[in-house]
Amino acid sequence: xxxxxxxxxxxxxxxxxxxxxxxxxxxxxxxxxxxxxxxxxxxxxxxxxxxxxxxxxxxxxxxxxxxxxxxxxxxxxxxxxxxxxxxxxxxxxxxxxxxxxxxxxxxxxxxxxxxxxxxxxxxxxxxxxxxxxxxxxxxxxxxxxxxxxxxxxxxxxxxxxxxxxxxxxxxxxxxxxxxxxxxxxxxxxxxxxxxxxxxxxxxxxxxxxxxxxxxxxxxxxxxxxxxxxxxxxxxxxxxxxxxxxxxxxxxxxxxxxxxxxxxxxxxxxxxxxxxxxxxxxxxxxxxxxxxxxxxxxxxxxxxxxxxxxxxxxxxxxxxxxxxxxxxxxxxxxxxxxxxxxxxxxxx
Amino acid sequence: xxxxxxxxxxxxxxxxxxxxxxxxxxxxxxxxxxxxxxxxxxxxxxxxxxxxxxxxxxxxxxxxxxxxxxxxxxxxxxx
Numbered sequence: 288x289x290x291x292x293x294x295x296x297x298x299x300x301x302x303x304x305x306x307x308x309x310x311x312x313x314x315x316x317x318x319x320x321x322x323x324x325x326x327x328x329x330x331x332x333x334x335x336x337x338x339x340x341x342x343x344x345x346x347x348x349x350x351x352x353x354x355x356x357x358x359x360x361x362x363x364x365x366x367x368x369x370x371x372x373x374x375x376x377x378x379x380x381x382x383x384x385x386x387x388x389x390x391x392x393x394x395x396x397x398x399x400x401x402x403x404x405x406x407x408x409x410x411x412x413x414x415x416x417x418x419x420x421x422x423x424x425x426x427x428x429x430x431x432x433x434x435x436x437x438x439x440x441x442x443x444x445x446x447x448x449x450x451x452x453x454x455x456x457x458x459x460x461x462x463x464x465x466x467x468x469x470x471x472x473x474x475x476x477x478x479x480x481x482x483x484x485x486x487x488x489x490x491x492x493x494x495x496x497x498x499x500x501x502x503x504x505x506x507x508x509x510x511x512x513x514x515x516x517x518x519x520x521x522x523x524x525x526x527x528x529x530x531x532x533x534x535x536x537x538x539x540x541x542x543x544x545x546x547x548x549x550x551x552x553x554x555x556x557x558x559x560x561x562x563x564x565x566x567x568x569x570x571x572x573x574x575x576x577x578x579x580x581x582x583x584x585x586x587x588x589x590x591x592x593x594x595x596x597x598x599x600x601x602x603x604x605x606x607x608x609x610x611x612x613x614x615x616x617x618x619x620x621x622x623x624x625x626x627x628x629x630x631x632x633x634x
Numbered sequence: 635x636x637x638x639x640x641x642x643x644x645x646x647x648x649x650x651x652x653x654x655x656x657x658x659x660x661x662x663x664x665x666x667x668x669x670x671x672x673x674x675x676x677x678x679x680x681x682x683x684x685x686x687x688x689x690x691x692x693x694x695x696x697x698x699x700x701x702x703x704x705x706x707x708x709x710x711x712x713x
Contacts, residue, residue: 557707562696565706
């Protein structure tokens with residue numbers, strides 16, 4: 288009997304958007320374009336759109352900071368007050384372009400877009416969480432018992448990454464130099480992925496599903512590996528331990544190894560980008576299926592709504608796991624690559 | 635004539651994208667299925683190690699999915 292009440296409550300929650308949908312009148316010319324809706328939510332934007340109630344758009348405009356490539360003048364405006372000569376280029380994913388002698392030219396665009404604001408929010412969350420944890424350690428002595436509660440949970444997570452991933456991959460001698468970078472990368476990716484799952488304001492922007500962000504993270508790993516590699520590492524790339532005919536007249540193996548130096552961070556970039564973008568796209572697609580079902584009539588509506596609600600619950604839970612796993616895999620692979628760059632002779 | 639050729643080419647590109655993504659997912663499904671099967675076998679042999687085996691399984695699945703998503707990202711350019 289108790290479980291019956293819980294089940295009924297769950298069903299009621301699943302059908303909660305029902306009255307909202309019953310009131311919504313779709314204009315006749317406006318068909319539901321699911322691919323466009325999904326891509327719009329995945330892409331970056333010059334304003335943060337929160338919701339649309341009837342005709343009113345609720346959201347806020349973000350500052351646009353552009354420097355004309357023609358006159359060199361800086362403009363500060365919002366998406367509704369673009370100066371003359373600038374326009375949103377639909378062929379270039381809605382980015383701001385400038386009309387110069389009939390051709391469209393991209394100006395220097397340093398706008399605070401939705402992804403930038405989301406990254407700042409994640410940075411603020413990271414600072415608050417970790418500075419609070421650090422304060423606990425400053426106030427307590429080494430001989431006190433271990434922290435409990437939130438600080439204890441963060442310590443468990445940090446120690447797990449530190450010991451199982453970083454120390455075991457890089458080795459005792461060098462791991463302390465790279466632990467700050469690797470821990471930052473792990474928590475940044477983890478928190479950004481988690482905040483991307485929230486449907487509403489301080490979260491909801493698809494940051495790690497943006498290939499530019501993951502490109503930068505991969506470049507950071509590339510620099511961390513190659514700028515500090517020891518001689519053993521570079522010797523293994525340019526003169527590997529293989530039969531001479533593969534190295535001497537035509538450097539086949541060195542070419543392959545050099546290619547590998549670039550493909551490993553490239554794989555890191557693509558893995559994180561594709562996983563997060565695919566996850567967000569699936570969640571958005573299932574949500575759009577609900578709206579699609581209701582335009583087809585009440586019978587299809589209820590059926591598709593129930594199906595989509597259950598699939599959404601499953602997908603969101605899966606995405607929670609994927610958020611952690613992708614951050615863990617990125618950090619682990621970066622640690623392994625850094626460890627490979629500091630190999631001692633004779634391993 | 636040219637326009638119908640161009641339209642056909644674009645349609646073929648989208649068809650290629652769909653077929654490529656489908657084939658990539660077959661590979662991913664087979665790979666992850668094998669990983670899951672071996673993991674379950676290993677847990678059946680030694681239930682005390684199930685924590686470590688589960689971690690390894692999730693990790694290796696992430697790599698296999700990475701490969702499949704490579705192919706899907708490449709196909710997405712063709713849409």
